[in-house]
Amino acid sequence: MQMVNFDFKNEIIKEDFSLNYCYQCGTCSSICPVAFASEGEYNPRKIIEESLMGLKSLLIKEQKPNIWLCSTCQMCVEECPQEVFLTGIFESLKNKIVQTGEKYPEAFKVQAKAIIDNGVAISLSPPIIRRRKELKLPNVESADRIELKNLLKATNFEKKININGDR
């Protein structure tokens, strides 16, 4: 039995007030490509309802439905009739998961590493570079890796995301 936790709900609200406006119409799940593909393993509407109820252990510990499957395509945000900023809310939930030290998919650590190393989450692949040239698009400016590295170090990023998996 899950207990409604107003304090936890208010924590999320503090990060994104738009959560309050959700009236559970289901637009987000209807439009979401991942919800369809994952057969409900990921369901944005349900995550929002759990957030409204402040169901902390479901959201943070059990992570049901699986919030990490969100591809941040923003279709839900685009279509939400109440302008709930779903991806923003999911982001803050993901942060909370990380902060509390709960497990989360390895893939995100790989990406984090890529940012530390290259200054981008996903580097441009050679075919993309070639096509950009064909289309006469400007070069992608790469970030100042040193500066970024220093920045991440100063904010203790590696430790926060528990990049090496040890606790």
Next chain:
Amino acid sequence: MTFEPKILGFLCNWCSYAGADLAGVSRIQYPTNIRVIRVMCSGRVDPVFIAEAFIEGIDGVIILGCHLGDCHYISGNYETELKMKMLSKLLNFIDFSDRIRLDWVSAAEGNRFAQIVGEFTEHIRKLGPNPLKEKKKKIEILDNLNTIKAVLSDRRLRGLVARQRELTTEGNVYNKVISSEEFEKFFDDAILNELLRHKIMIKIREKGKSVPNIAKEIGIEPYKVLQHIVTLRARGWVDVDEINEEIPTFISIKEG
């Protein structure tokens, strides 16, 4: 010459007549056989009118009203339905029930009006002329139709129909609500009895007849005829005409 049926239509002013007008405005063509009598509500159509129409040789009668629930007069068409149901049951006994049709046409249904008239005209065409028109059958059919008309004019069945809704919803004077099924059964019995009684009345309207003779003429068992004669005497409609060799004959003394 091919048979052109004579169709009579009763149309309520608010929906069906408007629907028929709409068929006109929309130039929807349909057979010319129908002649329309406009009434304010289909509930105005007294079943006696229809019996009379058949007596006058009309081949088919169509009664059209607002769709159930749409009646301009709130509930008139529900009463129409009850009355026509009684009429249909009676006509069934003389093979005439196929010659009437009750249906609902709204003011927006010009097409539907034309379609119903077309179908019904075709139906009557197939059925053939009102059998009254056949010389051989004329007297028998006329007797039958007059019997039906007499039943329809009599207070007994009319009273039952008029009270049907009250009896099946609010209850009778003892506050007993009769279920629709119960009513139906009771009503069917009443129809049969009244039909036979009026049939007897027609048979003895000019000349006194004995029970066995009446029984033979209308094809039911003598004891049943006797039962009805008893009822009819109680109503003051029948009296003993004469007694021949201990067998009494009965004659109608009903006025009108």
Next chain:
Amino acid sequence: MGTNKKSVMVIGGGIAGIQASLDLAEQGIEVKLIEKNACIGGRMAQLDKTFPTNDCSICILAPKLAECFRHPSIQLYTLSEVKDISGEAGNFKVKILKKARYVKEEECINCGTCIEKCPMRVDDEFDMLLRKRRAIYIDYVQGVPSIVTIDRDNCLFFTKGACRICEKVCEREAIDFEQQDEEVELNVGSIIVATGYDIFNPEYIETLGYGRFPNVVTALEFERLICASGPLGGHLLRPSDKAEPKKLAFINCVGSRDIKNNPYCSSCCCMYTTKEAMIAYEHDNELETSIFYIDLRAAGKGFRDYIERGHNEYAINYIKGKVAKILQDEANNPVIVYEDINTSKVKQIKFDLVILATSMVPKKDASKLSNILGVELDEYNFFKGGFYHPQKSSKEGIFLCGACREPMDIPNSVIDGSGAAAKAAEIVMRE
């Protein structure tokens, strides 16, 4: 004080305006009924049937139209618009632009000969563009006044300078190309606004495919499709292949309860989608319907029973959940993507025809009229009524009724029409 103190102008000849006019006229007050179209009747005339009784709409409306037309105290100004007002409660001066009909009203008997011979085909707005009418036309066959009108913008004579066939065939010599627009001045004690509503264009919500998928239609189009006097003669066929649809889906709140489009609830859609599903079922008992909804709003009298009946007797499946996406398969069948909240899974179901319950939106010229009248609109562009006195506008002597002030169904429009009449009568009858 003006000479026409005991008169009221009603703007809009839909059911709300008609009710207000009839009530006032029956109280002995002179009514000037201003209608923009060629015939009165408004939206209700377009509907096939009405909930929760499923009465045929035109059957119950037509007697009121006739009464309005015949009433000695009602003066009907069709093809007319309000241009200007001045004065104050008890004594308004109004300028009306009455557009030329190009047909002599007292001569035309609506015999239809001219319509038959007119060579121009024009999209029929009354039938939601689902069929063509001619350039000389009557709004709808049962329309009142029962006379034809020349559509100046499409008439060959006006656009190309040739034709005049209608003039030649009219036996009554009722056609008059010389008619001019005229300005009429009225003096009235009070004004009632009853201009009604427009329909939200669902093309704005691209993911629903309206306009791209032939078998996705709006609810008002559906009313015409299923109406016995509509373009299909009441035999429901879907647009793409003229096949009889067996599986219908209705999507509620299309454009409504939506901050990006119309934040408000359109009030009637839960009920009219049920009604439309019922009528469709009555045409074809093999038909199955799904209605997708957010909250089923059925608080009116007898409305819950109606929904129950829809579910129990008309094979209507009510599905909680808003549909945001419609796809289409190769046979032009709309495929609805929705979440089944019982399993939390997102599913796709194929339908034969999908009907969108589009919001009622303010008339596109509402702000123009509000400026002319000097009354306020609300944040959505509906005419702003009082919170507790909804028929009162922001200006004394001007009253509101019907969907021009808020989306509402027919009974409430009738109540509003009578209610506004009561308030207007107070003004013009005060000592």
Next chain:
Amino acid sequence: MVDEEVKIGVFICHCGTNIGGILDVPNITEYAKTLPHVVYAADNLYTCSEVGLTQIRENIKEHNLNRVIVASCSPRTHEPLFRATCFEAGLNPYLFEMVNIRDQDSWVHMKEPERGTEKAKDLIRMGVYKAALLEPLEKIKVSIIPSALVIGGGISGMNAALNLANRGFEVNLIEKEPHLGGLIRSLNKTYPTNEDASKLLEITNLVEENKKIKVFKSAIIENIDGFVGNYKTTIVQNENLTKIESGIIIVATGASPLSPEGYYSYNGKDIISQMELEHLLKNNSVYANNVIMIQCVGCRNEERKYCSNICCMGALKNAMLIKEKNPDAHVSIIFRDIQTKGTTYEAYYRKAREKGILFIKYLPEKPPVIKKDHIQVYNEFLNHEISISYDLIVLSMPLIANDDSETLAKMLKVPLEVNGFFLEAHVKLRPVDFATDGIYVCGSAHWPADISECISQSNAAASRASTILSKDMLEVEGSTAEINEDLCVGCEACIKLCPYSAISKDEETDTVIVNKVICKGCGVCGASCPHQAITIHHFTGDQILSAIVTYGGEE
């Protein structure tokens, strides 16, 4: 008149080519001349034109016509015009008969002109046979008592009374309680403005001070008699009888909140009703930090199927008021469908969510279960049970019909619907009228209604009532039913059949009579009367049968 020789004139319209281009109108005209009683028959291009109408008027005079038939288009559109024309020429308008040979003949038989012509002849002959039996009828006039009776002194009744008084009519307002105000008196604040309910009750003073309004408090209705324009009502106040005469009656008796007793372990302490919460909020004595409201208690169930319309907004309002006073309070609303239709109410709902009120949807088959300090409820959006702690539970109870509605309905001879609310004449187009003329309904007596709905409806009822009260005389159609005393046996079947309660038993003469003012002439009673004792004027059995006989009989 009865013995006067019948002289019928028949006017047959070509309607340009609409009729004349298809049917053989001259032939029809010649035929018409051969029919019995026809002394004049002529065709013309447009009977409805001024030329055509003049022709009718002149020939009525010239040939002393006492029946007129026009064979042209539909009586639905043109009968009033031709009747008026007859009247102008001194003929009783009910001696006019119309035959439809356009919309129902020439237009629908365009390819069969000969048969169409035969049909027109038949129709005209039927018209002639009916017309010969037409009788002159008079419109019935009835005087109207220019005052109103409003039953119920809540917001609806007071507003209706005030509107009528402002229109210049005398009003009698009766209230069974010792105070005016009705249910609003028990409210704290009102939505959607959240202002004090007392503000809306300022109308009470306007009513009490209005010279045109006579207020009767603590008044019980003993008896109501009469009909439109002439109602007579007896009321009792402290054993004193008063007779009130009025032209119309407005029913504004409101509704009552269902008692929470027996629902969800209601105890009046930490489990209370929304009405009791209103009281607590008024006294500023809500101390709870965890408040849960449960919607649809005692309704939308088997016993009471309906949605009570006003409870969602009521709950939203009180939830917001609690949050306003105590922003840290946790307020949850356990609901089924939130009913906030329209612009303002939907915005109000969004506002409530903005304030952080929690909404939990429940299923009727899995209702919330109240435990000692928490509630367990199956959350439909999550598909599993959750629990919420509480220190106050508020039950939203529906409005139900007053228990004395039935008595009042019987006295007024108006119907109630299944839930005991008053049943209007027509749900769509006559929402505040009863089928019985001169009686109207508004507010929660009709169906649970909030304040703005009550005010709209009471304005509407006042408007409808004014259509009667503003006339000196009421004129009604002459084509009504009439009971033939010699044939009537007093079975009273017709009384039940009449949808307008126009037929009643006259206790003094012990006969059944039709009130011609109320009768609409539908004819249902006549066609059903067991003894065929009812004449339906203008559609009499003889008239209809005569048309049938001539149609059938002609070979």
